[in-house]
Amino acid sequence: MNCPVNFEQFSLDRRIGAAIKTIGYTEPTPIQQQAIPVVLQGRDVLGLAQTGTGKTAAFLLPILQRLTQGPLRRVRALIVAPTRELAEQIHQMSIDLGQNTRVRSMSIYGGVGKMPQVAALRRGAEIVVACPGRLLDLLGDGSINLSHVEVLVLDEADRMCDMGFLPDIRRIIKRLPVKRQTLFFSATMPNDIRALADNILNNPTTVQIGMIAPAKTVSHALYPVPNNLKKKLLLDLLSQTRTGRVLIFTRTKYRARNLARDLVKRKYRATALQGNMSQNQRQRAINGFRDGKYDILVATDIAARGIDVTQITHVINFDIPNTVDAYTHRIGRTGRVDQTGEAYTFVSEDDVQMVRAIEKILGAQIERRRVSNFDYGDFKPESYSSQRRSNQPRQTQSNRRRTARSKSSARSRRKPAQPRSNKQRV
Secondary structure (H helix, E strand, O other): OOOOOOHHHHOOOHHHHHHHHHHOOOOOOHHHHHHHHHHHOOOOEEEEOOOOOOHHHHHHHHHHHHHOOOOOOOOOEEEEOOOHHHHHHHHHHHHHHOOOOOOOEEEEOOOOOOHHHHHHHHHOOOEEEEOHHHHHHHHHOOOOOOOOOOEEEEOOHHHHHHOOOHHHHHHHHHOOOOOOEEEEEEOOOOHHHHHHHHHHOOOOEEEEOOOOOOOOOEEEEEEEOOHHHHHHHHHHHHHHOOOOEEEEEOOOHHHHHHHHHHHHHOOOOEEEEOOOOOHHHHHHHHHHHHHOOOOEEEEOHHHOOOOOOOOEEEEEEOOOOOOHHHHHHHHOOOOHHHOOEEEEEEEOHHHHHHHHHHHHHHOOOOEEOOOOOOOOOOOOHHHOOOOOOOOOOOOOHHHHHHHHHHHHHHHHHHOOOOOOOOOOOO
């Protein structure tokens, strides 16, 4: 297949072409080059690509082309996404790309009132971008009709599996017409996701862009540091580094909120994004970060997908993620669409196993760095290693305590308690 050098070679409707130029797209990304012609042919697609490669436009452009013909004001394309942020991002892009057409789009998700969504459905929309929970709710009370759906898109399918949405996805699929086009996009392919793809795709064309690994436009660095010095190291690192937008990931909602508050106290333009916030608060944080009101967004993994901010120059893992997939999606927020980015990860001795797993997927050891003029105390960052130092895996402090308790319990079972002598009584 010859790769087009511009969007004109897809022969899209002139109204869609005008929107592409207005947005500023010039050349298709690799996944767009490969996926758009196949989707236009009506084929099912299994798309495998890292985040930030342009896959949203890869399925939206052919869908808009299809919807410019045929009946309006009924749901003809259903896009299912794992998070409210991603659903809103896809919805906004469908508005931008379809701005010159009569095609309407709407988003459906929980955390906001249901009645405005019901009212929008009654007015009619051709594209519905939905999160599984609220979609099932609307299906249950008869507020949405999916009998006319021609195209189903499952975006970030692996993330939906991680969040426990797989049973919901199966329930939704049962409510759709059997005769339809299905587009299935995922950055990784665990067994559950591959089984789902095998069940719902009909003779699909596979489109895979590179390895399912972090984008090559991102450089990686580890900053070994004791846990109690992380916040001080972050402040020193930010003061010494030239950055654009910075996305900082923490493991907990409490830490995200407090870290953002501490940054604001030190005159940084920062805000938090975490699960205890209302949808309106979360959207204001994302919009403020995108529009330049905030330079730093401190977030939990709720933000690992669904943030499309091209100016992010640095992702900082204040806490290392629990899985390699989570690492991939976190740093996928920078180095997007062939731009370069930096991924910094703070690590302690308890993180050795995860560091080893990340280095395995990268195929190389990650550079260790230390912040100049920072007081590490007795800790030596340059001595940090992800290599096994013995035949046994390193135990964390909590594991050591559990092991000690187990041994103590075993000894007590082996040795019956001896009665105390009179000398032991006081």
